[in-house]
Amino acid sequence: MKRASSQPLMRRFIDLENAEEERENSTAVESVHSLQPKQEDEEEEEEEVEEEKEEDDVADLFGCISLHKKSSQSVYGGEDLSIRKYASWFQNQKSIAARREKQMKASVALDDFIEEQMRHFHAQYSRGVVPTHLEDLSKLLMPKSTPPNELAALSWLGDWRPSSILDLLKSLSHSLPSLSESKTTEQVLVKLTHDVRIEEAVIDEEMAEIQSNCILHLHFGQANKNGSSGQALASIHSEFKKIHAVIIKAQKLRYKVLELIVKNVLSQTDAGEFLVAFAGIQDSIHQIARDQRLLKGSVYLSLKPQKSS
Amino acid sequence: MFKSLFHLSNPLTRHPTRRPFKDFYSEWFKTLKHTLLPLLRRSLSSNSSSSTTLLSKHVEMIHQHFQLYYDALDNAASNDVAQLLFPEWRGSCEKPFLWLVHVGDISGILNENWHVVNAWNSPSKVLITRIDEIERGLRLIVPALVVRAREAQGVLVAKIGEEWGKNEGEKGLVAEAVEGNMEEMVSVFVDANRIRRSVLSEIISVTSVYQAAFFLEGLAQFLVGFGDKKLVSEFKRCRGLCIWRNSLKDHA
Numbered sequence: 001m002k003r004a005s006s007q008p009l010m011r012r013f014i015d016l017e018n019a020e021e022e023r024e025n026s027t028a029v030e031s032v033h034s035l036q037p038k039q040e041d042e043e044e045e046e047e048e049v050e051e052e053k054e055e056d057d058v059a060d061l062f063g064c065i066s067l068h069k070k071s072s073q074s075v076y077g078g079e080d081l082s083i084r085k086y087a088s089w090f091q092n093q094k095s096i097a098a099r100r101e102k103q104m105k106a107s108v109a110l111d112d113f114i115e116e117q118m119r120h121f122h123a124q125y126s127r128g129v130v131p132t133h134l135e136d137l138s139k140l141l142m143p144k145s146t147p148p149n150e151l152a153a154l155s156w157l158g159d160w161r162p163s164s165i166l167d168l169l170k171s172l173s174h175s176l177p178s179l180s181e182s183k184t185t186e187q188v189l190v191k192l193t194h195d196v197r198i199e200e201a202v203i204d205e206e207m208a209e210i211q212s213n214c215i216l217h218l219h220f221g222q223a224n225k226n227g228s229s230g231q232a233l234a235s236i237h238s239e240f241k242k243i244h245a246v247i248i249k250a251q252k253l254r255y256k257v258l259e260l261i262v263k264n265v266l267s268q269t270d271a272g273e274f275l276v277a278f279a280g281i282q283d284s285i286h287q288i289a290r291d292q293r294l295l296k297g298s299v300y301l302s303l304k305p306q307k308s309s
Numbered sequence: 310m311f312k313s314l315f316h317l318s319n320p321l322t323r324h325p326t327r328r329p330f331k332d333f334y335s336e337w338f339k340t341l342k343h344t345l346l347p348l349l350r351r352s353l354s355s356n357s358s359s360s361t362t363l364l365s366k367h368v369e370m371i372h373q374h375f376q377l378y379y380d381a382l383d384n385a386a387s388n389d390v391a392q393l394l395f396p397e398w399r400g401s402c403e404k405p406f407l408w409l410v411h412v413g414d415i416s417g418i419l420n421e422n423w424h425v426v427n428a429w430n431s432p433s434k435v436l437i438t439r440i441d442e443i444e445r446g447l448r449l450i451v452p453a454l455v456v457r458a459r460e461a462q463g464v465l466v467a468k469i470g471e472e473w474g475k476n477e478g479e480k481g482l483v484a485e486a487v488e489g490n491m492e493e494m495v496s497v498f499v500d501a502n503r504i505r506r507s508v509l510s511e512i513i514s515v516t517s518v519y520q521a522a523f524f525l526e527g528l529a530q531f532l533v534g535f536g537d538k539k540l541v542s543e544f545k546r547c548r549g550l551c552i553w554r555n556s557l558k559d560h561a
Contacts, residue, residue: 134547138404148391153465153490155395167463171470204455214406215531232540233547236402243405277473281466284483289391292487299392300327301384 110272114262117275125159125255129248137240140247150289154282156200157207157250162257163200165278166193169261172277178267185265192265196257203250210242330385331398337378342533345371346526353522365518371525372513379506383499390495402544403535439515443508454501461493 128140140158142151154160170189173180179189218235262271349371352364386393399407468486473479513521534540 134544135401138401142395142404148389148395148397149487149491151395152391152494153487154462156459156462161459161462163459164462164466168466168470171467172473174471175474200459201452208451208455211406215527218531218534232534232537233543236540236544237547240405277470281469281473281483284479285469285487288480288484288487292484296389299330299385299389301330301333301381302388303326303328 107268110268114268114271114275117279118259118262121258122255125251125258127158127251128244129251131244134237134240137244137247146286147289147293149292150286153285153289157203157247159251159254160282161200162196162250162254163193165254165257165261166196168278168281169265169274172274175273175277176266176270178270179265188265192257192260196253199253203246203253206249207243207246210239210246214239330381330388330393333381334378334396334398337374337381338532338536341371341374341529342536345374346529346533349522349526349529353519353526361518364522368513368518368521368525371529372509372521375509375525375528376506379502383502386495386498386502390491390498394494394498400535400541400544402541406535436515436520439511443511447504447508450504454497454504457497458494461490461497464493465490 128136131137131140143158146155154164156162156164166189169176169179170193179185217239218232261274266274345367349364349367352360352367355363382393396404396407465486468489469483472482512524516524
């Protein structure tokens with residue numbers, strides 16, 4: 001299985017965001033840093049709720065900086081107050097707009113990242129749609145680059161089992177607030193898992209049907225006797241076509257599940273988090289399986305009598 | 310049983326107590342192809358009166374040969390089940406027919422049996438009932454094995470996911486989870502083998518010696534067929550599924 005190279009991608013994304021933050025911070029220092037230093041990272045909604053409460057403080061502070069002179073010259077206290085209020089309102093709007101802009105930029109960067117990851121998974125899950133050799137089918141089911149331990153641990157018709165992706169999602173809920181904090185999402189997920197398992201079972205059934213009947217359909221007997229392998233090859237070809245169709249179905253289901261998770265179940269930030277974890281876990285399992293394969297060498301028979309015998 | 314496994318082993322190997330499964334399989338395959346299958350065929354086509362005893366003997370030999378294979382799978386499973394589930398030594402035209410727990414050949418054995426029995430044209434009522442029973446049993450057992458394999462995969466990813474990102478020792482955690490998954494896979498694999506072994510014995514016991522002989526010939530030919538050198542080389546040359554359709558016409 002080729003996997004998403006999560007680390008460099010994520011690092012790039014983080015760098016982008018950091019750069020954005022630094023730039024933003026430097027302007028903030030000039031304008032509103034002295035006004036609301038602690039609120040820089042708070043949610044916009046929270047701020048709106050507290051807006052009125054803060055208004056006076058802001059006005060006071062703002063007044064200290066720029067309105068002091070004016071205020072001292074003013075004869076009418078009411079006029080002074082309204083100017084101060086307007087100034088603080090204006091300043092607030094400015095900071096909200098700045099925060100929105102920052103969020104939008106981060107959101108666009110995150111969107112790009114998610115899109116890039118999804119494109120990668122789409123390519124991975126559409127491998128072999130048009131196989132160039134009959135041999136390619138077995139490469140789809142048992143890719144040479146994927147160690148046997150990884151295949152045994154994860155593989156279902158060549159790559160991740162769609163219901164395992166959902167199992168992983170549930171287990172990652174500790175770091176995905178949009179999942180752990182919403183009952184509706186939880187219900188959606190239960191339903192999705194149920195439906196996906198049914199679809200998997202249908203595909204399993206189709207594959208089992210092909211395999212249990214292949215012994216009838218593969219005409220090896222005649223091949224040897226006639227000295228021609230034409231008929232045997234033709235029958236393998238016909239069975240391969242059926243298996244290929246099943247693999248394509250499995251691949252489509254796999255991508256559909258990932259797409260639903262990323263686009264419909266999770267919030268944008270959580271979708272990014274999930275994709276990073278998903279790719280990271282794949283990488284980690286791949287490395288461990290590869291190390292184990294190297295360490296173990298080829299599978300062997302132990303010639304000492306064992307309990308199982 | 311292990312004596313015979315030892316017998317098949319090369320005394321010059323570095324570890325006299327272990328033997329690569331690949332070597333065992335290759336030798337097992339050659340014995341089936343070049344010795345046991347021709348013997349069975351010869352006695353099937355012989356008309357002499359003594360041939361029934363001989364046929365019965367050859368049926369038993371080939372039956373034991375299959376049992377030896379399943380025993381060897383069990384034995385090697387504790388070493389590395391993953392390599393048995395995804396065997397690198399099998400040909401690429403054969404791989405798509407190997408299923409996770411090789412359920413295909415369990416039901417395949419049965420279907421093949423039906424095919425042979427029907428071809429034989431005189432299945433007894435007892436035989437039909439018994440085969441029905443075996444098939445019903447398999448319909449219950451095989452999906453349960455598939456579910457166990459699926460659940461083992463689910464447990465693995467959930468274990469990793471729950472701890473992911475929480476601490477530094479991720480590598481150890483993943484290794485541990487993968488190891489746990491392998492233990493469950495060994496258990497599923499050994500259970501699948503047990504079923505395969507008992508279905509085979511059951512079929513041999515309920516069929517007549519001729520029916521058993523035809524059945525085993527079919528089964529052996531099925532395995533041997535994949536190893537046909539001409540077929541394999543044509544297979545490797547064979548272009549994609551769509552392009553092949555045209556060359557199929559040329560063949561006809």
